[in-house]
Amino acid sequence: MLQTVAVPAAHAPARSRSAASAHQRSPVIDALRAFGANGTVPFSTPGHKLGAGLDRDLHDLLGSRFCASDVWLNTADHDRTVRQAENLAAQTWGAERSFFLVNGSSSGNQAFLLATVAPGDEVVVARDLHQSLLAAFILTGARPIYVAPRLHPSLQLGLGMAAEDVAATLDAHPAAKLVVVTSPTYWGVASNLREIAIEAHTRGVAVYVDEAWGPHFGFHPGLPPSAMSSGADGAVTSPHKLLTGLSQAALLNVRGPRVSPARVANTVKLTQTTSPLMPILASLDACRRQMALHGEEMLERTIQLAGGARAALGRLPGIDVLDASRLGLPPEQYDPTRLVIDVQGRGLSGYLAETLLRERFGIAPEMSDTAGIVCLVTVSDTPETVQRLIRAVASLPHRSGSAAVSACPRVAGEAIAPGQQALTPREAYFARTRAVPLARAAGEIAAEAVIPYPPGIPVLTPGEIISDVKLNCLREGLASGMHIRGAADSTLETVRVVSGL
Ligand SMILES: Cc1ncc(COP(=O)(O)O)c(C=O)c1O
Incomplete structure (x- = not known):
């Protein structure tokens, strides 16, 4: 288990026997077991009724116990059970309040920004943001002030957001409401969150960390410290990515006086399905038990x-x-x-x-x-x-002379340098648009995101002026096998640009 809320520390302190015994429990699994043991006959969703009506092949693939655990408890039992499990998760991840998410860290990013910023607010954000954060900017109408992650000079790999860059950007944008950092990156690089939090907090600004790739951080001294133990006000993390949550299982953690847990609770409800798959919630609870013990x-x-x-x-x-x-x-x-x-x-x-x-x-x-x-x-x-x-x-083959020297070897390098921002993502997203051939797109304002997937980091964000450098990176990536999401034309023969507001 990570640190207690009162005493943030990077790694788990010895736990009391009563705390350890609380963590032996799994409220969600217990509730599902009780539902099954009672022989309850559901006249409620989901319509497959404990798997009885499922297509046989699918039933065989999933197994009868999995199908029978896809049930709806009832709203009061559901909310009480999940809240108990969230409280145990909060202790484990060192948060004041944890929220279980069934739509991945993507939904946590959106919930947190919807809870903390308003249309037009400036948000200092590392440019290696995930597409879900970009969606949060479109939803909120906030104005991203992009900070380029430091790049390794020869490896072209992001080295995280430097605290000095955060400080300088906050000084240039004293009205900024929030700092958003992606740490760690897809490539495992963590920013120095402690220093970033100090710079932001001394200026009265909250820090939010997209820690989707760090659900295990802080549980072992050989790993980077977690966002919560580093002083972040909020962090989303994906136990489904690197621990044992089922796909989509994620946690939104908050702590401290700068963020209202009640408001986050509201926006979490707004951004989640109202019909969660119970095994996802059970997997979060079970993963918490594993990590705590x-x-x-x-x-x-x-x-x-x-x-x-x-x-x-x-x-x-x-x-x-x-x-x-x-x-x-x-x-x-x-x-x-x-x-x-x-x-x-x-x-x-x-x-x-x-x-x-x-x-x-x-x-x-x-x-x-x-x-x-x-x-x-x-x-x-x-x-x-x-x-x-x-x-x-x-056993991979050696191919002599076949690899050309790449200008953009990493999608999180040169390809994501912050472009000149002509409009906010929301303004560009809702503008009038037209499709232009990629070859003629330089100098236009992107109306859509162009996102190599994975890793889901946009090369072009809505509202930025398209540069030749980025077009070259996209052309080179496409030629060597990159997959594109976000753009209406995923072949990128054309890209949508702003034609008017
Ligand atoms: C940095 C980052 N944030 C957020 C996400 C979204 O996470 P999820 O798949 O849990 O929605 C991803 C997904 O790859 C990611 O790389």
């Missing part, structure tokens, strides 16, 4: 496994694996469980390496870009799974 030992194994894999992969010819020292970062700013594997030394693009790994070796990386692939080692991995990854990467 065994988090540190589970993560110790994970860090060891990932460390062994990093060393073995790094010895392979033509393969390079990032770590904190290669990036010039202190260890507490890098997630050692993330394997960012550069395959350019094999004459391959990351996109091609991913295809080969999937098709020839049955290995599914998290993502790829021009330079390489990203693989996640989690609490669920074993020496065997990690060995399979190492053997598969070792």
